[in-house]
Amino acid sequence: MYTIHGALGSPYSMKMRALMRYRRITHAWSHGSHVQQLAAEKSLPPVIPVIEYPDGSFKNDSTPVLYDLEERHKERGVVPPDPAQAFIAHLLEDFGDEWLTKAMFGYRWLEEVDQIQMSRWLSFDALKGGNLKTSQSMAKIFRERQVGRMGMVGCTRENFPLIEDSTRRVMKALEDHVVNEHYLFGSRPSLAEISIYGQFSQLGVDPTAQAMMRADFPYTFRWLLHVDDMSGIEGEWDDANAPIKPVALKLLAEFGRVYVPFLLANEAAMEAGEETFSMEVDGLPYSQGTFKYQLKCLRELRYRYSKLDADARAKVDPILDENNYLEFLQ
Known part of the structure; x- marks a missing residue:
């Protein structure tokens, strides 16, 4: 076990x-x-x-x-068997883990209402009760530490308009999709949905983000509870020749819109020996400290792309090229 x-x-x-x-x-x-x-x-x-x-x-x-x-464990895997679909699912998993996490962090620690409730709840969780005086004392320390890290992880008020716009585009794509079907590459979940769920599971709890989701993306909000436990799902992967679903294409477009420039700006700054980097998307600024882990992610994406065979590239390349980020993988 x-x-x-x-x-x-x-x-x-x-x-x-x-x-x-x-x-x-x-x-x-x-x-x-x-x-x-x-x-x-x-x-x-x-x-x-x-x-x-x-x-x-x-x-x-x-x-x-x-x-x-x-x-x-070979049964009920989350990586599609078709190499092209598997590569796209990996792109979206990485996007969830490394970009959408900024929405989670920003919604949780920018506004006082979220800082107060979530620092208290997370301290309560850690202590499993522990008595109110102790957990609230711990909450104050935890809140100060997390708020103090906002600049390091790029979740500042100056950056958040871009993060929030991006998050809302992702949620709109999901909202349009999940009212018809729940999954991206068939009738069973992939690593992409599970990664996105991980980040949005927190937005479904924190006060400001939860209110936003309930008001504007109610079925995405409810979808989170379905993804939380899919042990009863029996489904199939899409056929290898099936077109990539519109929701995946919209998420890939967002990947190219915000995450590609983020990765490339971080890479360029690290190569130049700089401690911070900046970029602009849709006229909205973004800056943060450089991160080695994101450089590792970029290299992993390039490595996985290099391993695609000709048939897989024939499916993937037009999608990447349409979103203007084919070159960054080469």
């Missing part, structure tokens, strides 16, 4: 729980304040969740773990 050492307030924890639930991989959910200490004890990066394997080993980067589980 696997154990997910995670937290309800962690989008990547919810991603991995939804993944294991859908895949019917036997697991336990261990929620609490011990997770970061566990990561340190196992010499892992200080991120959650930490996945404890049946053999007693530990890992905590959600995307490599997802692919590792694909190798270890």
Whole structure:
């Protein structure tokens, strides 16, 4: 049995729980304040969740773990068998993990109403109660630490108009789609939906974001609860010759619109030895500190593209070229 050492307030924890639930991989959910200490004890990066394997080993980067589980457990996988669809699903999974997470962080820590409620709830979660005085004291410290990190992760008030516009375009694409069908590459979920769910699971809880979703994207809001536990879903992948669904094309367009310039600006700044980078999309500014992990993500995307065969590229290239980001993968 696997154990997910995670937290309800962690989008990547919810991603991995939804993944294991859908895949019917036997697991336990261990929620609490011990997770970061566990990561340190196992010499892992200080991120959650930490996945404890049946053999007693530990890992905590959600995307490599997802692919590792694909190798270890063949049934009910989340990577489409068609290489072109699999590559597109990976692009969208990375987009969710690395760009949509900024919406989660910004909605949670920019406005006072969200800061207060979520710092109190997350402290309550970590302590499993622990008495109100203790948890609220912890909440104050936690709130100050998280708000202090806003500039580092790019979730400033100056940046948030772009982040929010992008998030709303993603939600509009999903809203138009989920009223007809729930999944992007057939009648079963892929890694793309599960990644997007992980980030938006938090927007479905935090006060400001939840109110926005209920008012403007009610069926996307409800869809989150479906993706949370898909253990009863029995579905099929789209045929390899089926056209890519409009929702996936819209999400890929957003990938090219905001995430490609983000990755390229980060790469250029790192190569120049700069500590920060800036970009502009649709006249809206964005700047933050450089991140090595996003450079790793870009290299992984390029590596996966380089491994596509001619047939897969024939399907993928026109889509990428239409959105003006074919060259960034080459």
